[in-house]
Amino acid sequence: MTAHPETTSPPRNTEAGRDRPSRAAKPRNQRVRRLSAADRVVVGLMVGIPTLVVLVLVWFPAVATVLLSFTDWNGIGAVSDIHVIGATNYVNVATNYPPFWPALQHNLIWLGVLFVVATPAGMFLAVLLDKQIKGSRFYQTALYLPVVLSLALVGFIWQLIYSRDQGLLNAVLGTQVDWYGDPRYNLWAALVATCWKHIGYVMLLYLAGLKAVDASLREAAAIDGANERQAFFRIVFPVMRPINVIVLVITVIEALRAFDLVWIINKGRNGLEVIAALVTANVVGEASRIGFGSAMATIMLIISSIFVAVYVTIVIRERQP
Structure with missing residues (x-):
């Protein structure tokens, strides 16, 4: 009789085998939940309204103040009556006020x-x-x-x-x-x-x-x-x-x-x-x-x-x- 070489197979259901992650395992495809039209409206309002308030009450007055500081506008009349005078106001503040x-x-x-x-x-x-x-x-x-x-x-x-x-x-x-x-x-x-x-x-x-x-x-x-x-x-x-x-x-x-x-x-x-x-x-x-x-x-x-x-x-x- 001829001796057949014993073939070894990897152990099954062992603790090491259960703890070792399978390389062939693929992550499950997670379905991305899409916002409904109503949710998008709510999110848009929650972001847009505070942004609009900050722009109107903070940034617009700040930018307008800087621009008006280079003019001689007295607050009366149309926008066309505003005349740019450069840094004259700053000079007057430092020297003539x-x-x-x-x-x-x-x-x-x-x-x-x-x-x-x-x-x-x-x-x-x-x-x-x-x-x-x-x-x-x-x-x-x-x-x-x-x-x-x-x-x-x-x-x-x-x-x-x-x-x-x-x-x-x-x-x-x-x-x-x-x-x-x-x-x-x-x-x-x-x-x-x-x-x-x-x-x-x-x-x-x-x-x-x-x-x-x-x-x-x-x-x-x-x-x-x-x-x-x-x-x-x-x-x-x-x-x-x-x-x-x-x-x-x-x-x-x-x-x-x-x-x-x-x-x-x-x-x-x-x-x-x-x-x-x-x-x-x-x-x-x-x-x-x-x-x-x-x-x-x-x-x-x-x-x-x-x-x-x-x-x-x-x-x-x-x-x-």
């Missing part, structure tokens, strides 16, 4: 006070509330309450405090100072009212940032012997860099668009000149110099855009792998 430089100085003071006083105060309150002290919920609500109020309403509230005859401040100090009317004090009085609102906003932003910080970082700092102050400024504060950038941009924008409060007080006059009030006075005031006011508005737009571009650049770099 005395209130502009004091207004720019006041905006810079506004920015400095918000950045040096209100922002650190809001951050300090956020650190205290993050420790879950007794009554922290009440304090958080009380400090954030001014944020939901408009600056116009804030001006009326502080009018009750600053009133010369019946104000709370003069009653406590025993004085007869017109805090809103005296140009020596009205800017600082308005800044106190603004800080009252800005502190609550900064506190909320930093409180949200502190809640997102990994607790293990603080534990590691404590193990290394760092106290609370060292752990905050060397570990926690650098980790909250995105919050710091957001607070910086918001503070700059708030300082540049300071308008509601000063307009309620005295329409941005008598020591309270700010750029936004000058823009409003020239665009909708008695002079109605829309081209001239648009030039100042464009200057504000350029300054704000610089800080917004810095913020967007930092965010994009942080999201890149």
Whole structure:
């Protein structure tokens, strides 16, 4: 008899065979669900309406403001009456308009006070509330309450405090100072009212940032012997860099668009000149110099855009792998 060589076959129904994916297996064809006509209409409305609102209420006025800043249009007459005068409005703003430089100085003071006083105060309150002290919920609500109020309403509230005859401040100090009317004090009085609102906003932003910080970082700092102050400024504060950038941009924008409060007080006059009030006075005031006011508005737009571009650049770099 001749010996036949044994033929071996691959094992069947083994654990390895079941776990090993088959190369010949093909993925199932997934059927792509097509939107119906009604769904396409709904999606189109959900995308189109917000886009249209942004274009009409944001981009169109911004572009129109920049274009009108190169004209001498006074807002009266047809479009054909608009004459292009180049950069004359910008030259007049810088050289022939005395209130502009004091207004720019006041905006810079506004920015400095918000950045040096209100922002650190809001951050300090956020650190205290993050420790879950007794009554922290009440304090958080009380400090954030001014944020939901408009600056116009804030001006009326502080009018009750600053009133010369019946104000709370003069009653406590025993004085007869017109805090809103005296140009020596009205800017600082308005800044106190603004800080009252800005502190609550900064506190909320930093409180949200502190809640997102990994607790293990603080534990590691404590193990290394760092106290609370060292752990905050060397570990926690650098980790909250995105919050710091957001607070910086918001503070700059708030300082540049300071308008509601000063307009309620005295329409941005008598020591309270700010750029936004000058823009409003020239665009909708008695002079109605829309081209001239648009030039100042464009200057504000350029300054704000610089800080917004810095913020967007930092965010994009942080999201890149």
